[in-house]
Amino acid sequence: MSPRRKTPAATETAAAPSPEAAHHAGLLRQMLLIRRFEERCVELYSAGEIHGFVHLYIGEEAVAVGVNQALTPDDAIVSTYREHGHALVRGIPVTAVMAEMYGKTTGCSGGRGGSMHLFDAKTRFYGGNAIVGGGLPLAVGVALADKMRGRSRVTACFFGDGAVAEGEFHECLNLTALWQLPVLFCCENNLYAMGTALARAQAQTDLAVRAASYGMPAWAVDGMDVLAVEQAARHAADAVRGGGGPHFLELRTYRFRAHSMYDPDRYRDKTEIEEWKRHDPIDALAARMREAGELTGDALAAIDADLAAELAVAIDKARGDPLEPVTDLTRFVYSPRRP
């Protein structure tokens, strides 16, 4: 309990929470939204309702939620195939993301993309890219356009530790630093490129050091601590927005689930997974809030109930939403209007 919460007035009335408490509650809710969304996806996948590759973000929620706090609606996001979390916190409606999992026309990509290819022009969400490292050049270009047009915007580019092994990573870090482009590189280091541990793939496992060698500020952040992520992202994004050139955050995190729904997870020690689960970002924030008196009684259960209801509505809607007619098969290959 924090001292200021000990006053009777603060505990006995339903006064509005402090701005800080409200902020924390918002972060908690966003992380829980991602977690519960994906837990429902596991059920739906097992039930044969959704298909394809589904890559779960469970365990890494603090990264998407924390970084998003530093972005404005004008900023852009380029993401990976493990992007449900980025899409949801960016503000793509839950119904549209869920409908995309079902391949329905109401999905955020019209059903054409699926789990790995969530897109949304309205929120400048330039996609789930399923080629490791393939999104980085896009981010360079989106930021180049902003810079050439004199727009003060940030492009947040998410990728994993696996991408560090790709040539595109090195080409793009060099190019953004050379041209001083407004990119915030967010390396979600979950220690495994599918089944290959970082130390089995990289001679230098300190990824911030690799990035810094290209001439940009780069540092590692505890990716299981949403407040630490938020603080680092705000600092970095402000600098990028202010013309400070690209910045690089190595967000040290861990996925609690397997790489994809097909992965038997034979390459990780169960005790390692359990150890990381002790640093669950949702539990960590909830504990901190309880300690500060910001989360009391059954407030957490109430958020969960609320999210469960929201997800149930989204799933029901997605089930009933229309599939695209097969006669439209070759749509979206070329633009409908040419000069």
Next chain:
Amino acid sequence: MTSAGPGKTSYREALRAALREALLADDRVFLMGEDVGRYGGCFAVSLGLLEEFGPERIRDTPLSESAFVGAGIGAALGGMRPIVEIMTVNFSLLALDQIMNNAATLLHMSGGQFAVPLVIRMTTGAGRQVAAQHSHSLEGWYAHIPGLRIVAPATLEDARGMLWTALEDPDPVLIFEHGSLYNMAGVLPPDAGAVDIDSAAIRRPGTDVSLITYGGTLGTALDAAEELAGGGIEAEVVDLRTLRPLDDETIMASVRRTHRVVIVDEGWRSGSLAAEVSARIMEQAFYDLDAPVERVCSAEVPMPYPRHLEEAALPRVPAIVAAARRAVG
């Protein structure tokens, strides 16, 4: 600047005039690639443009094909109209991920939300003794990919006019410039401007056999037609111009006039563009044929360095003439 002589324009100058016009007309247009600026372009196409438009719009890049092609895609998404130059088609393979998995695919994956109005120019083809990593004709591979538009200017008018139309296209357009054409010179009308990038063109009318070709082998096919005319065979020469989508209508109309076909393609024969054109003729005009479709392609070998072997590998006039005579019978 290089000059083709009084009253004449070279293919290189026509391309440069098109670039200059686009840069003047639309401030979203910029050129990006290896040595396009200070060096003046590997083939001197952009010579002088850096001085006129500055380093922001004539943008030299590191040797990072995947990054700068992808940056072109991203900049197109961000509202610009980038022109990306890749030195040769062989180098474009380093950017194939971006071209195939992003440029050609984003519109579809996003359910129509993100079009990619990007133009990529690159050099293709052999004939300059630059051996097996600078000489291939891989435009047929690109023509395999839905989502891309592939064009091959073979004339001064098309070198001058295809770029602007490509820039106006909402989707990615790849322009293949055959390396042997840069010094080709002729009279370009002063009012030469934008041309369509949809249709094939009849470059020489004829009645006895259709020589169907594009890009660097158009001149070869025209030379062959001249030689055939000397022997009493009137060949019609069809310039495909746009390799994807193919202009089936013009192709089939020619087949229905001549009933005999020789396809001339500098790509390798197996799985080639020539194979695609041949299959379409079989599907759409089989009963108009009086003889099997002939193909004259490059020999299936990485391009050798010595002149005599390179010449032997490429589609040349004698092979085209022989194929046409076989077809005519």
